[in-house]
Amino acid sequence: MTGVRPDDVVAVADHEATRVLTLNRPEARNAIDIPMRLRLLEELRRAVDDRGVRAIVLTGAGGTFSAGGDLRSMEGAGPDGVRERLAPVHQAVRLIATCGTPVIAAVEGAAAGLGVSLAAVCDHVVAAEDARFVAAFGKVGLVADGGLLWTLPQRVGMGRAKEMLVFGRTVPAPRACEIGLADSLAPPGGALDAALELAGEAASLAPLSVAAAKRLLARADHSLKRMLEAEREEQAALFGTADFAEGRAAFAGRRPPRFEGR
Numbered sequence: 001m002t003g004v005r006p007d008d009v010v011a012v013a014d015h016e017a018t019r020v021l022t023l024n025r026p027e028a029r030n031a032i033d034i035p036m037r038l039r040l041l042e043e044l045r046r047a048v049d050d051r052g053v054r055a056i057v058l059t060g061a062g063g064t065f066s067a068g069g070d071l072r073s074m075e076g077a078g079p080d081g082v083r084e085r086l087a088p089v090h091q092a093v094r095l096i097a098t099c100g101t102p103v104i105a106a107v108e109g110a111a112a113g114l115g116v117s118l119a120a121v122c123d124h125v126v127a128a129e130d131a132r133f134v135a136a137f138g139k140v141g142l143v144a145d146g147g148l149l150w151t152l153p154q155r156v157g158m159g160r161a162k163e164m165l166v167f168g169r170t171v172p173a174p175r176a177c178e179i180g181l182a183d184s185l186a187p188p189g190g191a192l193d194a195a196l197e198l199a200g201e202a203a204s205l206a207p208l209s210v211a212a213a214k215r216l217l218a219r220a221d222h223s224l225k226r227m228l229e230a231e232r233e234e235q236a237a238l239f240g241t242a243d244f245a246e247g248r249a250a251f252a253g254r255r256p257p258r259f260e261g262r
Contacts, residue, residue: 010039011061015196017054017203019047026062031070032114037088044092048099051261054203057195058096058122059106060115065131068113071140086145089114093147096121098218100211102202106195107131107173107182116164117146120155120181123214126195127173127182136168155180206243207261 011022021043023030032040047053060066069085096103096118105111105122108131116135119125127133135152137144144152144165152161156179163169176182186194202210212234219230238244243259250257 008039009033009036010043012043014053015057016200017052018057018196018199019050019053019055020057020059020192020196021047023058023060023066026060026064028070029064029067029110030060030062030115031067031072032089032118033070033073034085034088036070037085037092041088041092041095044095044099048095048101053101054207055199056101056103057106057192057199058103058118059192059195060108063189064109065105065107065111065119066113066115067110068115069145089117089146093117093121097147097151098214100207100214102199102210102214104195104199104202106186106191107133108189108191110134113137113144114146117144117148117151120151121147124184124195124198125176125182126184126186126191126198127176128188128191129173129185130188131173131176131182131191132170133164133173133176133181134168134170135164136170137165138168152181204256204259206241206247206257206259208238208241208243212238 009024011024013020013022021040023032023036023040025031025036044056047056102124103122105119105125107119107125107127110132111119112134116133119133135144135148149165152164160179164171171179171181173182173185177185184194216227216230216234219227242262246259247257
């Protein structure tokens with residue numbers, strides 16, 4: 001990897017066309033305080049705006065994805081303080097869901113609270129076989145945030161979402177993969193390597209096509225009529241791109257395509 005800044009609360013490293021963002025407060029199990037929220041949003045924006053970045057991997061340092069929001073930093077926060085804390089998280093979640101770059105979560109150890117929210121909004125979740133997911137906001141007197149009330153039912157269905165959000169049950173990684181909270185499993189300690197392999201596959205695809213797919217999937221209105229209309233416009237735009245011409249030429253020449261995102 002290149003470009004590592006290990007002392008930052010979000011460490012950044014490039015692995016070919018993949019940008020790895022690592023939540024980097026291992027002494028606090030990567031609890032997400034305000035500086036980390038702001039830094040994560042900044043680095044997500046930077047990665048999305050970088051044409052050389054074809055995939056993003058989000059992970060945590062020290063064998064833990066994230067223990068969730070930093071409760072110690074919440075003391076004394078009133079309603080305005082809560083809104084201030086949530087603003088960068090909401091922007092980050094919205095960016096992950098709607099940006100044209102594939103975002104993959106690599107989960108080791110625990111993903112708790114807001115950590116589950118960040119993982120669940122990613123396009124793919126790789127979980128170590130001994131990882132676990134818990135969103136027991138009720139144990140601290142709060143409600144789920146970070147978009148989890150939207151993403152979790154989409155991933156696992158309403159009944160299973162209530163098992164986690166209403167009853168506070170912990171979900172081990174094999175069960176998470178079975179119900180759709182995680183998308184693939186890796187050996188303990190191997191989640192990042194598996195995520196990088198998947199990111200490499202995503203990075204080889206036409207970036208404009210991937211971006212169009214993410215835009216369509218993120219639409220609030222999923223009615224067939226509206227989706228067909230949106231699909232028609234996206235496809236018409238893609239027909240005129242250099243990447244589509246390259247894709248056709250590579251298919252005819254039986255060679256790997258070389259996409260440039262234009």
